[in-house]
Amino acid sequence: MFTGLSAFPLTPMHEQGVRENEFSRLVERLAKAQVNSIGVLGSTGSYAYLNREERARVTQLAIESAGDVPVIIGIGAMRTRDVLALAEDAQKAGASGVLLAPVSYQTLTDDEVFSHYETVCRSLSVPLCVYDNPGTTHFEFSDELHGRIAQLPQVRSIKIPPVSMNLNAARERVDRLRALIPEDVTLGISGDVVAATGLTAGCDSWYSVLGGLFPETALAITRSAQAGDFKTAQRLSDQLEPFWALYREYGGSLRVIATAAEILGKVSMPCLPLPLNTFQGSRRARVEQVIEELELR
């Protein structure tokens, strides 16, 4: 489950609730494309903006729409108490795995984060992926802490932040971490822009924003890399440079992918929870232009 392409769909919503039919259709599309897993309620799925009931409902819809593709549910929350409740909901609904980021308001210590994972793992009967995303959680994992947490028996993967664009540096990063974790714990790359580099450097999976909306495009890169054809993987990624430029210039992937989904009519507008907004005006026009140019659909 924690290898290959893990596709992270948006959770389209309005101010009163989730756009359920649209969400189900996004998941069905991923299942039809036969991605390796579907990462529901990740950062792209706006988990941090939904309440427990909404998250339970989204989980249920995802599992109903995912066919035989494993569903991984994001269970992050500020409080250990709430994560335990979300873990219970996810497991009851039939999730194949869970994804946990150390979401913070007050800066967390290494020991607090370790205890948090330890407590949550004790309540789990499904495997867990450690979600390392300092850009949103504002917690920086040390390699040593990753090593400690990865010894917990439920931990089976680590979703790591973007590696260097430099392949040697990326390899060193992956090797350094690999040396500290058990053999059966996979490493997955985040950051679509460096996904091909990450897979070439030895990552087992790609936790993908792009793949949540354009599964075929992301699968082509992933399958090339899995077949050992890293040159093709990199070439396919390089072809998407105009899209990666949007991520870089417009402050990350979420608003870009959400705007793209609106433009393509996959989701209604608005699809993000206020205060977040998709792009309007010239930025929206540029996203539209890039989608057409790259024939993304």
Place this chain on the structure above:
Amino acid sequence: MFTGLSAFPLTPMHEQGVRENEFSRLVERLAKAQVNSIGVLGSTGSYAYLNREERARVTQLAIESAGDVPVIIGIGAMRTRDVLALAEDAQKAGASGVLLAPVSYQTLTDDEVFSHYETVCRSLSVPLCVYDNPGTTHFEFSDELHGRIAQLPQVRSIKIPPVSMNLNAARERVDRLRALIPEDVTLGISGDVVAATGLTAGCDSWYSVLGGLFPETALAITRSAQAGDFKTAQRLSDQLEPFWALYREYGGSLRVIATAAEILGKVSMPCLPLPLNTFQGSRRARVEQVIEELELR
């Protein structure tokens, strides 16, 4: 209401809920000391870790226990929708004002933050204090944005992050902001360590963690500054240097003040929500030693 000492009490809790009696006693103590306002459910009050029902209950308890002292309620949340609900709850309960931080998971843009405040302000019949705390929200206000938001008629104060220890630099900071905001919007200093400096530099109020547990100690500093005796204010602050050293060395004020409250028996242990912990072992011993040395009670 947004001048003088605004004291921010802890919200003591266990994993199942709020320690209601202990919280009420903390508030009663602040009312008895006649602080200028009580800032409930600020960062020190762990607002980000409580659900809507718990926050409504804490608000109610605070207002019941505060006597004639105005109560300001923290209404920050990730989502505009949730802030609107919290604002409604606070107003219905009889809050005198609200405090709003731009809590974020995805990094927010200036325009998103402005619209967030604008939308919330439209729903308010009580004044609002803008809560600028980049250490927890990870949003950096520009002076220009402060100026724009402060024009909203409901905005009556800005709770600013710690100023420089250098008085001239602090004065420049306060003057620069003051030039951009309406005359009836007050500036309040956060960061207990530089509170005397901030008040001397022209801040109208001190949004105080120390004051939430040791109101008399914080009032002595505030009243000196309000009387124009900045030398005494600074001397009283300097006497607390061993306590400020704990903030500096142990990663901020929350765990220090929560540990102090536990040591003094004002709250039961644990009083913070997991994954947060108060100090044990040598750190706890040092907090105890400093409290004794400074005769804090």
